[in-house]
Structures are given as structure tokens and as C-alpha cells.
Amino acid sequence: AQSVAQPEDQVNVAEGNPLTVKCTYSVSGNPYLFWYVQYPNRGLQFLLKYITGDNLVKGSYGFEAEFNKSQTSFHLKKPSALVSDSALYFCAVRAGGSYIPTFGRGTSLIVHP
């Protein structure tokens, strides 16, 4: 079985400040981890992934995420938030050999001007 926890329903941050959106996971075997962003009235857009290799993964729009195996976490980060980053963010995990991920419940990021 695989599962994802996004402990925060909402994250508020001021523009220009660093942001973190938290994600922890549970999966059998090596995890395939993903972050997606959903803007209003749109589908999910892929941001970044961790499959193997460097624990720090860089993705679209200046976002990055750090894979921490001991803490089973994959937190999404950005050094300087923009108002346009305000959206719904989903973390997802799947096991190797499976095409079907399990999604977290989503975290609403609100960046204040």
C-alpha cells in the first residue's frame, strides 16, 4: 500500500519570502515522488520528480524539493515566493513498476503581496 500526507491544508507566505510545502509518504520499495500544481480551472501540471540520484531535485518555475529517505519526506521549496505561485499543490507517490500514483489531499499556497 502507498500513501501520502500533506499535513497543511493551507500555507500562507509573503511575497519574496521562502516557502515550504510539506509532504511525507509511505510506500513499499523505492519511491517515485512527484509534485504537481493546479491553478484555478485547470488540470494538474507537473512540477518535478524524484526517481533516483541527487536528493535535491530542481523543477519548473524555480521550485525544488528534497528527498529525505530517513524521514520519508519530499518537501517542496522555493527561495523567494511570487504572488503568481498561489495555487493548489499536490504531492504524489508510487512504487516502482506501478504507473498509478497516490495523491495527497493538496495544500493551498497563498502568497500575499
Add this chain to the structure above:
Amino acid sequence: SAVISQKPSRDICQRGTSLTIQCQVDSQVTMMFWYRQQPGQSLTLIATANQGSEATYESGFVIDKFPISRPNLTFSTLTVSNMSPEDSSIYLCSVGTGENSPLHFGNGTRLTVT
């Protein structure tokens, strides 16, 4: 990455009617999925659309309620049958292009049942 066109983008339907949602991909893909996203909730997988055979449904979803077609590797439809207000949701088509690749999503169909 695959480009996915999903139609309609939104609809308002009456209770008891059915709506068919179309998903067209710009390239051949092996895996196609249909998800439901209820207000304020995460994505729930309805089924995997299998080319040339019956779809594989997840627990809680049945073919009579959500019939799915997949006549080829670029196209699929999801029908929401005998709708009730509880079916009001966003329905998302998604495709997988490889084991190490993320899923790609259409823009979704926002369904309201009155």
C-alpha cells in the same frame, strides 16, 4: 510531454441524465486514466482505460455508472450516467508515457448536477 484535450470544459446537467466526456491525446499512449476531484478534496482514481478491452475500475466505481471507452491509443471517453447532485465534481483525464515519467493531465471537466 503529451498534450491532452478534454471536452467539455464544464457543463450543468439535470439529475437523471448522462454526460460523456472526451479525452484526446496528441500522441499514442499506453496508459490512460480517469480521475475525480471533488470540491476541496484530492484526486480519486475512477478507472484505467484499457485499449481494446474493458476498463479496470477502482473500488467504489462500477461500469454501469461510469462506462468508459477506449477505441485506440489516443482517445477515450468517460460517461457519467444517471447523474445525481453527488456526481458534481471535476473529472480529469490523465495519461502515462513511461515508467519514469509523471502523469499528464487534461484541464478537466467541471460538472454540476442540479
